[in-house]
Amino acid sequence: MEQREEKKEKKRLNFNFKLFKQKVNIIFNELKPLLKNPKVWIAVFLIWYIESPIMVMINKGFFNVSLISLYLNPFKLAFEFITSLGIIWTFIKFNLSIFFIFMIICLVMHLLGMETEKLIDIKKILLLKDYIGEKEGEFEYAKSGEYGTAKWATLKSIEKANRDNLNSHADPYVAITSKGDDGLLFGYWMNPNGTNSRKIITLPKKTSLNRNVAVFGSSGSMKSRSFVIPNILNLIKNNESLFVTDPKGGATRSYLKRVSTHAPMLKIA
Numbered sequence: 001m002e003q004r005e006e007k008k009e010k011k012r013l014n015f016n017f018k019l020f021k022q023k024v025n026i027i028f029n030e031l032k033p034l035l036k037n038p039k040v041w042i043a044v045f046l047i048w049y050i051e052s053p054i055m056v057m058i059n060k061g062f063f064n065v066s067l068i069s070l071y072l073n074p075f076k077l078a079f080e081f082i083t084s085l086g087i088i089w090t091f092i093k094f095n096l097s098i099f100f101i102f103m104i105i106c107l108v109m110h111l112l113g114m115e116t117e118k119l120i121d122i123k124k125i126l127l128l129k130d131y132i133g134e135k136e137g138e139f140e141y142a143k144s145g146e147y148g149t150a151k152w153a154t155l156k157s158i159e160k161a162n163r164d165n166l167n168s169h170a171d172p173y174v175a176i177t178s179k180g181d182d183g184l185l186f187g188y189w190m191n192p193n194g195t196n197s198r199k200i201i202t203l204p205k206k207t208s209l210n211r212n213v214a215v216f217g218s219s220g221s222m223k224s225r226s227f228v229i230p231n232i233l234n235l236i237k238n239n240e241s242l243f244v245t246d247p248k249g250g251a252t253r254s255y256l257k258r259v260s261t262h263a264p265m266l267k268i269a
Contacts, residue, residue: 018192025193047095048081049074055091056080155189171206181238184213185231 034040053070056077070077081087155176162172175182176189180200189199203211217223235242 022192022194029194048091049077051091051094052077052081052087055087055094056084058090059084059086154192165208171208172204173208175202175204176200177202181234183207184211185227185234 049071053065053067056070057065057067070080081091158174158176162174165172174186176199178199180202183202183204186201186203189197189201191197203209203213215223215227232242232244
């Protein structure tokens with residue numbers, strides 16, 4: 001009994017409302033194009049119009065309801081529907097059952113190698129599962145510190161850390177600017193709701209951190225194109241000298257040779 005209560009308490013402490021809200025916003029943003037499509041709303045109305053009289057009949061009895069009168073009078077149907085929680089609940093249960101049966105059929109077809117894209121996009125369903133489930137780097141923590149207190153930095157926490165350093169006559173940690181023209185480029189700063197803020201995170205020339213950066217990734221994972229080359233171009237733009245060692249990247253070397261005329265201090269080995 002004590003273990004069960006302890007698990008409940010841990011679950012309560014570990015619930016991250018901000019993370020939950022972020023995932024809901026991501027899912028809503030994925031569904032937003034559908035909600036703006038008039039065809040979707042027409043389909044929803046037709047499903048409601050066809051099914052609702054049957055739900056009313058199930059709740060009130062077969063001999064107590066005239067299906068024809070409900071189909072001929074949508075206003076009466078709407079009144080019957082919205083004034084009975086039982087009818088609404090029956091409608092929801094019925095459609096959830098249909099949905100799950102449909103999903104199981106599509107999943108079986110997908111596993112058998114049959115075409116399902118015209119019925120449903122299984123890849124998007126799996127993507128939705130990734131949104132709802134834990135992402136790489138996520139972990140739960142309790143305020144008590146029992147499971148650790150580390151968490152992802154926020155814009156405010158970074159600004160505070162930079163201010164504290166400047167107040168103590170030290171260099172800032174990182175810079176978040178709209179141009180990103182100072183130092184090494186790390187990437188775009190993402191808003192808490194998962195959208196791109198268009199602000200760029202950089203490691204400035206003068207920083208309290210060291211400027212050694214290691215880039216890991218499998219072959220073809222865009223290490224050069226998305227990180228190395230943009231940083232080299234940014235350094236050239238800022239008139240900084242650099243020495244590039246590229247033992248295998250022939251494409252990288254040929255690309256850099258074309259820009260070396262604009263960067264006299266660029267040396268390629």
